[in-house]
Amino acid sequence: MIAIRRGMARSVLTAAVLSLAASGCGLGAELDREFDPEQTSPPSASARPPAVSAAPVPEPSVSEPSAPVPVQPVGGCPSSGVRIDTELVNAAMGLRATTLTLTNCGERPYKLNGYPSITVLDEAGEPFPEVRTVEGTDQVPMAGDAPAPKPLTLDPGETAQAGLVWRMHAEAGVYLRVVPQKGRETVTVRARDTLDIGPDNILGTSPWQASEERAREGTYR
Known part of the structure; x- marks a missing residue:
């Protein structure tokens, strides 16, 4: 009689697992709740939402300043001596x-x-x-x-x-x-x-x- 009840429980559990898989729920998350009903531990990696990387912010375009008149450098000795x-x-x-x-x-x-x-x-x-x-x-x-x-x-x-x-x-x-x-x-x-x-x-x-x-x-x- 006990063996019959165990077999029935196993069948019910298998059916529940198959139902969760068919409905799109995460199997890992369900098992986490099974072992930790109070949810005191952090969810497993498989249950966490995927990280979304932020789109790069384009650098503002800065126009180049107009080139000054090339003159002798201030200070130092030029190459001419x-x-x-x-x-x-x-x-x-x-x-x-x-x-x-x-x-x-x-x-x-x-x-x-x-x-x-x-x-x-x-x-x-x-x-x-x-x-x-x-x-x-x-x-x-x-x-x-x-x-x-x-x-x-x-x-x-x-x-x-x-x-x-x-x-x-x-x-x-x-x-x-x-x-x-x-x-x-x-x-x-x-x-x-x-x-x-x-x-x-x-x-x-x-x-x-x-x-x-x-x-x-x-x-x-």
């Missing part, structure tokens, strides 16, 4: 003058002989139309005479200077493209002051001189 800097602009009765300073920051002597070649650029880095650079200052009204060029050699750490003179104009230059002398590397520098030279103007240049010698002779005005 020289640095070029400008002075403040001096003004008197419509005449303008400033000074280029070239420093030998390299490890070898640097030779100069003659005039720098200058191109005046606007804020966008475009050359000023019709600004004509000349050697000497005699084509700039009211400018004094410049000395004759002569060769010089700068040892590491030494400097040379060249003068720039022009007549005032309404428009302002921002950058100077400088070739210390023919065959040398071009350097673009931002002028310390804007250069009110404008188009249809003449930029006079004086030759390179050792800084000490130029200080004794003045600024050619």
Whole structure:
């Protein structure tokens, strides 16, 4: 009699399991409830809902800033072994003058002989139309005479200077493209002051001189 009851119970349990499987319920979850009616232990892995990964949030698009005019780096020594800097602009009765300073920051002597070649650029880095650079200052009204060029050699750490003179104009230059002398590397520098030279103007240049010698002779005005 007991064996009959056990067989009937086993049949009922088997039928229940088959019914759960047919109805789509999780067999693992049902067995968990069978062994732990109070649900004091965490559900089995098979009963846990599948993890849903969050969709990646796209990065906001950021437009690249416009490239500035490539100029000589601030600080340090450029690969050319020289640095070029400008002075403040001096003004008197419509005449303008400033000074280029070239420093030998390299490890070898640097030779100069003659005039720098200058191109005046606007804020966008475009050359000023019709600004004509000349050697000497005699084509700039009211400018004094410049000395004759002569060769010089700068040892590491030494400097040379060249003068720039022009007549005032309404428009302002921002950058100077400088070739210390023919065959040398071009350097673009931002002028310390804007250069009110404008188009249809003449930029006079004086030759390179050792800084000490130029200080004794003045600024050619």
